Amino acid sequence: MKKYRTHTCNELNIKNNNEVVLLSGWINKKRDHGNLLFLDLRDNYGITQCVIDNKNQLFNKIEKIPLETVVQFEGKVVKREKETINKELNSGEIEIKITDFKILGTTKELPLPVFSDQEYSEEIRLKYRFLDLRRAKIHKNINLRSKVISYIRKEMENLGFLEYQTPILTSSSPEGARDFLVPSRLNPGKFYALPQAPQQFKQLIMVSGFDKYFQIAPCFRDEDARADRSPGEFYQLDIEMSFVNQNDIFEVVEKLLNNVFEKFSNKKIQNQKFPKITYFDSMLKYGTDKPDLRNPLEICDLTKIFNREDVKFELFKKLVSEGSIVRAIITKDTNTKPRSFFDNIDKWAKDEGSSGLAYFTLEKEDNKISGKGPIGKFFSPEACQEIMKISNAEIGDSIFFACGQKKDVEKLLSLARDKIAKDLNIIDQNLFAFCWIVDYPMYETDDKTGKIKFSHNPFSMPQGDINTLNLNNPLDIKAYQYDIVCNGIELSSGAIRNHIPDLMYKLFALAGYNKKAVENKFSGMINALSYGAPPHGGIAPGIDRIVMLLANEKNIREVTMFPLNQNAQDLMMNAPSSVEDDQLKELNINITKKE
RNA sequence: GGGGGUGUAGCUCAGUUGGUUAGAGCGAUCGCCUGUCACGCGAUAGGUCGCGGGUUCGAGUCCCGUCACUCCCGCCA
Numbered sequence: 001m002k003k004y005r006t007h008t009c010n011e012l013n014i015k016n017n018n019e020v021v022l023l024s025g026w027i028n029k030k031r032d033h034g035n036l037l038f039l040d041l042r043d044n045y046g047i048t049q050c051v052i053d054n055k056n057q058l059f060n061k062i063e064k065i066p067l068e069t070v071v072q073f074e075g076k077v078v079k080r081e082k083e084t085i086n087k088e089l090n091s092g093e094i095e096i097k098i099t100d101f102k103i104l105g106t107t108k109e110l111p112l113p114v115f116s117d118q119e120y121s122e123e124i125r126l127k128y129r130f131l132d133l134r135r136a137k138i139h140k141n142i143n144l145r146s147k148v149i150s151y152i153r154k155e156m157e158n159l160g161f162l163e164y165q166t167p168i169l170t171s172s173s174p175e176g177a178r179d180f181l182v183p184s185r186l187n188p189g190k191f192y193a194l195p196q197a198p199q200q201f202k203q204l205i206m207v208s209g210f211d212k213y214f215q216i217a218p219c220f221r222d223e224d225a226r227a228d229r230s231p232g233e234f235y236q237l238d239i240e241m242s243f244v245n246q247n248d249i250f251e252v253v254e255k256l257l258n259n260v261f262e263k264f265s266n267k268k269i270q271n272q273k274f275p276k277i278t279y280f281d282s283m284l285k286y287g288t289d290k291p292d293l294r295n296p297l298e299i300c301d302l303t304k305i306f307n308r309e310d311v312k313f314e315l316f317k318k319l320v321s322e323g324s325i326v327r328a329i330i331t332k333d334t335n336t337k338p339r340s341f342f343d344n345i346d347k348w349a350k351d352e353g354s355s356g357l358a359y360f361t362l363e364k365e366d367n368k369i370s371g372k373g374p375i376g377k378f379f380s381p382e383a384c385q386e387i388m389k390i391s392n393a394e395i396g397d398s399i400f401f402a403c404g405q406k407k408d409v410e411k412l413l414s415l416a417r418d419k420i421a422k423d424l425n426i427i428d429q430n431l432f433a434f435c436w437i438v439d440y441p442m443y444e445t446d447d448k449t450g451k452i453k454f455s456h457n458p459f460s461m462p463q464g465d466i467n468t469l470n471l472n473n474p475l476d477i478k479a480y481q482y483d484i485v486c487n488g489i490e491l492s493s494g495a496i497r498n499h500i501p502d503l504m505y506k507l508f509a510l511a512g513y514n515k516k517a518v519e520n521k522f523s524g525m526i527n528a529l530s531y532g533a534p535p536h537g538g539i540a541p542g543i544d545r546i547v548m549l550l551a552n553e554k555n556i557r558e559v560t561m562f563p564l565n566q567n568a569q570d571l572m573m574n575a576p577s578s579v580e581d582d583q584l585k586e587l588n589i590n591i592t593k594k595e
Numbered sequence: 596g597g598g599g600g601u602g603u604a605g606c607u608c609a610g611u612u613g614g615u616u617a618g619a620g621c622g623a624u625c626g627c628c629u630g631u632c633a634c635g636c637g638a639u640a641g642g643u644c645g646c647g648g649g650u651u652c653g654a655g656u657c658c659c660g661u662c663a664c665u666c667c668c669g670c671c672a
Contacts, residue, residue, distance in 0.1 A: 013639095029632075029633085031633095031635095032628090033629055035628070036624095038634085039630095040632070049632070067622085080630090086632055086640085092632090109605065109622080109623060110622075110623095112607095113606060115633090116606085117633090120606070121607095121664065121665085122664060173672090175672045176671080176672045196672090223671045226666085226671090227667090354667095490628050567663090
């Protein structure tokens with residue numbers, strides 16, 4: 001017989017009746033009837049009920065074993081009476097009649113119960129993560145993550161990709177997120193940086209003649225956390241391909257994501273062929289470049305309505321004449337909604353820091369169209385008709401208006417789409433709605449300086465004929481730059497890269513970098529592209545967010561084994577921590593105390 | 596860096612208008628109980644009400660400050 005177990009806690013059933021077995025695991029739960037004791041033994045695989053009564057001399061000892069003690073039970077598999085079968089358990093038709101036991105690992109009093117559906121504070125969960133991870137739901141999530149990653153590896157290999165590793169200690173990059181720095185002992189005063197992504201390396205891999213690269217790549221960015229964004233590190237499915245255009249990459253990723261989401265979730269995929277939405281359209285229709293397409297609400301621009309003589313809403317008219325825009329969300333058949341529905345939304349908008357959302361509902365009486373609601377009276381029948389024409393609104397629909405600067409209106413209405421859809425309960429929770437956001441602008445204007453800057457990755461290839469590219473209107477240049485969005489969550493962004501050094505110098509010049517500055521900052525990259533670089537491009541879907549969607553979790557810590565908290569601390573391992581003076585000395589580092 | 600929420604027993608929470616000795620469930624300890632699977636019943640222990648200051652005859656409750664956790668904004672090419 002094996003030393004610790006002959007079976008796991010999930011595999012015994014009626015076929016094993018009368019077998020003598022050894023099981024090892026944790027005491028999940030005890031039900032002590034005084035002279036009869038049930039113990040649920042748990043391991044990674046499941047639960048098996050073990051039983052002992054007071055005729056056995058071990059009874060008094062086993063009765064006293066605390067929950068979460070690691071024990072080994074020897075016993076006989078016994079068929080349960082029909083009325084005592086537990087259909088919740090795979091092993092529910094049998095139980096183990098204990099004949100012997102051994103304690104393999106004792107426990108102190110638990111700081112949090114393992115067997116419970118209660119929620120616990122993050123602090124206690126992260127401090128005792130090893131206990132938290134024993135709990136059923138998160139244990140399952142972590143195993144799901146493992147299976148997803150393993151499946152992705154196989155799929156990528158089937159699609160002809162090979163996994164290549166890239167350095168963890170690399171150089172600090174001037175653009176992008178804050179770097180994590182690592183001091184160099186052998187090069188005093190100099191620092192490595194942890195990679196924000198293997199961006200340059202994967203391009204170098206293409207230049208090196210490897211054709212299809214992928215990696216489950218750790219990425220490190222020293223930025224503040226969000227619910228869907230771990231501080232410190234996260235993982236990307238990093239992909240790069242040579243001799244491809246945008247559609248070649250879309251094809252690979254659509255195939256992969258369809259397979260992954262079909263295999264690991266029962267939810268439906270809205271469109272197997274992901275719709276392509278231009279950045280411009282997305283900002284107009286959804287107010288964001290990560291729209292939740294499960295939400296049927298759309299935004300339309302009604303600015304020109306407020307230039308009409310027969311619209312008397314002077315507040316908006318004045319703002320429009322001063323350069324503001326007006327956009328609106330139409331809600332279908334909301335004429336029956338109570339006043340409180342509208343007021344709640346207006347109040348919500350004010351809480352968001354805006355001046356609120358004006359609204360009215362379209363009505364028809366005696367063949368005359370009118371607006372009902374606080375600002376309805378300001379619109380003539382003809383103006384209402386014009387609004388209906390532009391927005392596809394119908395009688396019975398309501399219109400929520402926002403007026404202001406473009407950026408503010410987009411932001412407010414983007415949030416309002418979510419808020420209103422939630423209130424109306426019109427989001428299909430049983431759906432994955434993927435889309436591509438394409439045609440990102442190459443440049444944008446810096447809000448603070450007013451200067452032209454790269455809006456995304458400076459290494460992206462501009463669209464159009466590169467020989468006749470009009471560089472005089474940089475804000476009009478679009479890039480082969482794209483994002484994947486699913487249910488309003490940005491899953492990844494990618495691009496066809498610019499592999500032509502001359503073009504790159506020109507593009508950098510528009511953003512204010514002269515040739516020397518580019519060579520200084522990106523010497524490795526530019527140098528490599530100067531020796532025969534293939535056209536190439538790629539993408540990098542976020543693994544953590546994919547698993548979040550599959551596990552139906554809203555917080556990334558629910559799918560991360562050992563996450564940092566919001567202040568980027570590991571409460572279990574006590575990281576980050578102070579180090580010995582000797583260590584600092586060796587690294588030529590002085591700490592200046594923060595005041 | 597800014598805004599919101601939370602902080603009361605080991606854990607999850609309740610605590611009225613400021614008023615006597617701060618409660619419940621789970622867990623722990625002890626006792627009873629032979630078919631439970633959230634077993635049941637009884638008892639006991641367990642509290643710097645995050646911390647500091649203030650107002651008050653009196654503060655878990657009101658005010659100010661501070662810390663921790665969390666959500667959001669900024670940030671994340």
